Amino acid sequence: MRPWAPLLPAVLLLLGGCAQPAQGGGLKVGGPFGARPTVVFPDGAPATGLQIDELTSGDGTRLGRDSVAVVQFTAHVWDGADNRVVDSTFDRGAPAALRLGSLPEGLDTALRGRRAGSRVVVALPPGDGFGPNPPQGVRPGDELLYVVDILAAYGKGAAAGRARGGTLDGVTVSPGAPPRVVIPPGPAPARFAAKVVSRGDGPKTRAGQLLVTQHVTLLWRGGRVVEGSWSDGRPRAVRLGDGSVVAGWERALTGVPVGSRVVFVVPPALGYGRGGVPALGIRGNDTLVFVVDVLGAH
Missing domain, CATH: 3.10.50.40 (Chitinase A; domain 3)
Structure with a gap:
């Protein structure tokens, strides 16, 4: 089993708001942007297939193919029972950096093209996630649910403001x-x-x-x-x-x-x-x- 840490780094930003419906048959996500989200799962089985919902649309830099995203995230195993948290940057105490192009396919798809300031909810089936070699605490067949706040985005050509010599x-x-x-x-x-x-x-x-x-x-x-x-x-x-x-x-x-x-x-x-x-x-x-x-x- 691989640990979560190298695969799923962290982030920070803000938005106010009450619980908002997300894709996945009654799933609700609440809390301000950049803060630990509240997640209310519907009864019954998890969503099927890769599902992506942008609850908040930011107006910052857009994430491209080779960008680095600084994020806050929470990840649950969506099993229709306790839907336990398996990783969270809020538990780590700091945001993390995600390298697009190096993530599981479903997460990469969910984040590419989003702007900094956005909150994205992702229902991630095993086939679009970690497959047969998931992180510690996750079984190969587990469906995952991510809430990701994109605090900042940095493209491959980014440089210091004035970049003097x-x-x-x-x-x-x-x-x-x-x-x-x-x-x-x-x-x-x-x-x-x-x-x-x-x-x-x-x-x-x-x-x-x-x-x-x-x-x-x-x-x-x-x-x-x-x-x-x-x-x-x-x-x-x-x-x-x-x-x-x-x-x-x-x-x-x-x-x-x-x-x-x-x-x-x-x-x-x-x-x-x-x-x-x-x-x-x-x-x-x-x-x-x-x-x-x-x-x-x-």
Whole structure:
């Protein structure tokens, strides 16, 4: 069984309202947008087939094929008995990021083309969901019911507002997206350094938040690009303060206004350490250069 966490991330937004009917023969969903929904199930068997209903239509950015959606969601097993909750971002305490194109087919269909600010209800049969290998707590034949609030949407070409360029320790970053980064010849600096080269006007980031970013990673040695979200075709979401990113990211990106572009030089001790990342050609003694656009913080 797979855990829910990698498959079904989370989100936040708001709408007021009473219980609203949704597809599925008397199903009612209530509560304000961005808050834990109330769900009243009808008596009897669950709905048949994939059913999708948009209870609230937002006017934000539209989700495309390779977009990242920041969402709040609640998932139930719809069995006509206790209809238990099997996962919820409200229980996790934070919103999550969903990568369209990497979701079960029915969820991907339900979210693609929706706008930020929308609440979507999805009755998800096994054939359009997880099939024979469902998450923990769900049987292969279980029908699922999702209530998803789309807090924000980020397309593959998203960039920091002004996306200006700048310099740090001889590293030159061009304006625009994706930026062109030129690293000077010679030995890498021994110390960590970071600079906001284009300052956004959003709130400052803080530990515990989900950041949506665009970035590029380069080796100081030779100036080679080793990976990045612009080349991958979609933004990335990371959480500050949970140990999921290298220490250099934590230092450089905590307290930065949303909408900023940050360049930082990371020595091995604050990067990938002695082990490096052989798959990317990163050695244990490599200093790295990152350029990160902070698109959102949730």
